[in-house]
Amino acid sequence: MHLLSSFWGRHAAGLLLALTSVAAAASGEKIGTVDTAFKLIGRDHDILVEAYDDPGAPGVTCYVSRARTGGIKGSLGLAEDRAEASIACRQTGPISFPKPLRQQEEVFSERMSLLFKRLRIVRMVDRTRNTLVYLTYSEKLIDGSPQNSVTAVPVDRSIPIPVR
Numbered sequence: 001m002h003l004l005s006s007f008w009g010r011h012a013a014g015l016l017l018a019l020t021s022v023a024a025a026a027s028g029e030k031i032g033t034v035d036t037a038f039k040l041i042g043r044d045h046d047i048l049v050e051a052y053d054d055p056g057a058p059g060v061t062c063y064v065s066r067a068r069t070g071g072i073k074g075s076l077g078l079a080e081d082r083a084e085a086s087i088a089c090r091q092t093g094p095i096s097f098p099k100p101l102r103q104q105e106e107v108f109s110e111r112m113s114l115l116f117k118r119l120r121i122v123r124m125v126d127r128t129r130n131t132l133v134y135l136t137y138s139e140k141l142i143d144g145s146p147q148n149s150v151t152a153v154p155v156d157r158s159i160p161i162p163v164r
Contacts, residue, residue, distance in 0.1 A: 059095035100164035
């Protein structure tokens with residue numbers, strides 16, 4: 001038992017730092033919030049709007065809105081947010097492709113509860129229409145959610161989307 005507590009004592013700070021940096025890397029840029037319900041203690045329930053720049057397609061930004069639970073649990077990061085999100089992706093600059101894209105891949109993922117729920121954004125390539133299609137959904141460890149939202153960004157035909 002002493003060996004175990006000694007191990008955790010030495011490595012807990014590093015593990016916490018690693019988990020914090022992973023969570024921070026997955027987060028989008030906060031654009032704003034709108035309060036939806038007042039909470040006497042802790043932050044209010046709200047809708048959060050975040051922007052995610054697609055690393056595989058510079059010039060494309062996805063805007064995601066999602067409900068965020070407030071109160072004491074929400075303020076401490078212990079609440080489970082609702083599995084509902086909306087997405088709108090737009091061309092925000094010249095679109096380029098530093099390397100070929102996969103036909104379908106997860107481009108963003110963010111935690112929505114302490115352990116079990118994640119918001120995921122998947123990019124798909126519609127080769128026929130030269131369009132990037134983005135799907136957002138919530139994934140729960142035990143029971144996934146059918147709540148989803150989809151958007152598409154057409155790419156000028158003079159710039160074919162490279163797919164590997």
